[in-house]
Amino acid sequence: MNSNAPASREGSRRIPVSTIRQFIGQHLTEVVSALVAVALAIFFAIQSPNFLTSDNALVLSQFIAPFAIFALAEVPILILGEIDLSVGQMYIAAPFFVTYWHHAGIPVLPSVVLSLLVCCGLGFINGLISISLRVPSFIATLGMAFALRGIILIYSNGAPTNPIGSHMLVNILGGWAWSEAIWAVGIAVLLHVMLRGTTFGLHIVAVGGNSESARESGIRVERIKIWCFVLCALLGGLIGILDGYHLGSLDPATDGLTFMFYGVTSAVIGGTALTGGRGTMVGACIGACVLGMIKNGFLILGTSSFALDLVTGMTILLAMILNVQIEQATSMRGPRGSFSRAVNLVFSIVTQRGKGKVRS
């Protein structure tokens, strides 16, 4: 069987009929989310002259960046069909770890590194409890979240403090207005390459799609899952430290669960399936943009902070209903319900046209 040898000529005889059509078919939810994001941008731009300004771009980036990093951290775990509820609390706790190590007499940078290692360790524990001890990850990580909250409240006595550090480092880490956005983009690119371009990413999707098949193929399912929990905790800790420097103060009583849910919501809006097997980093970023724009946009429009949650909730629901219906309409199981049928019709017309273009 000499075909085992790497191909001498790249490219296959079976070239896809239309790459664009296939791309849209495979990434439909991402495409729809992107359209939703564009629609939102247009809506807010029409409603308020203050939305599309460079000043607001900065504010918007500060809304989106943390959502995006939380979402990026959750995507691999969600693909695996698990969830990490503790990542938000990891975010709250990590800067306190830094102050702890610093007070113990360690310089800032090593303290940061050490704190991130602690986060990795906690993520590893998350993984061990939910994978090796078979406690559902929902409960295991919820326990971790409360435990972390308790630890930080005890350690800080409930009193807010300031993050420690020298000037230059603080700027890189999150003091500069744009630094968080840059971190978010960097992490997104890295994780995207990891998920789409490496065996680790491929195995994550394989385990999430069908863990029994993955096991039969010799993939070490447990190991993959535990690594994803470690990665998630690490990113949670990282964004926590960044945001700590960005905000300039640390409040141990902040509710981490809310942050985590923003991340999960962003990921799901961007097409990650809560049931596992599907999800992209690009989608997570688009989802974070949608969520960030909703928050920022309605604030600019002068929505009261009480009404803001209501509007946010409704918009999320709308976006998700659209997503799910379109997904169902075009899935292999065929359309169900009149809405699905209508969407399917539109989609088939669009794709038919796509086909025609390729032929001509």
Place this chain on the structure above:
Amino acid sequence: MTPNGGTNGPAGVENVLRTEQLSLSFGPVAALKSVNLHLERGEVLGLVGNNGAGKSTLVKILTGLYRPDGGRIYLDGEEVRFRSVQDARQHGIETVFQDLALVDELSVYHNLFLNREYTRGGWFRFLRNRTMRAAASRFLDDIGIDIPSVDAPVAKLSGGQRQAIAVARAVRQENIKILLLDEPLAAMGAKETSLIIGLINSLSKKANISIIVIDHNYTHLFEICDRINVIQHGQVTVNKSLSEISLEELIEFMVQSFRRDVAAGDAK
């Protein structure tokens, strides 16, 4: 128990695989009680048995997925203990599982190369997708399996096509010595069936690969096998070469023992 692991097949042919008193229980269910079987070099062994007899469990032990509670496995006369599927693969054992072990979400070529990806970049293990796709496409063409596109997710293929992919994945390996096929023909049409049967025959004759096939269709088995083993309640009860048993006799035997099981069940 022979001390020298057993290089003594009936015709003096070398045994590539031999098991001694393999047993495995799932809680109260004794899936395998004491399985003794052997496989000669280049031979095709047919494994039959009713649903739940323990055939798939045996395959999963031989492929390193389950660890047996007791018993021994010998490869070429040497005792082995598989620590993982990878370990068994390194010994040259390839498997087509009953559930096919395909991941619906992944493309055909990713499934074909799952956990054996072509990579670059050392420790980072970046996927060489284009090389894999080209190789997958060429390999499927070579062995005559026809599918619309290697880029399509496996979920879009028919049951028979999926089975063909699973078989192709197993036989693609170069160091393959033993091939385990757990109902590889169950969902296949006539054309694909004869294709796979042809593939199995040529593998065993040309490449000198030893094969165990599980199938409920005895007609198929008689086309490809040299010998038949019957598993009942976690034990090998019949071991006959094709010259010793006819299709009719096998069917008769299976029906009789099925009646006896039912009667025993009623008596309880």
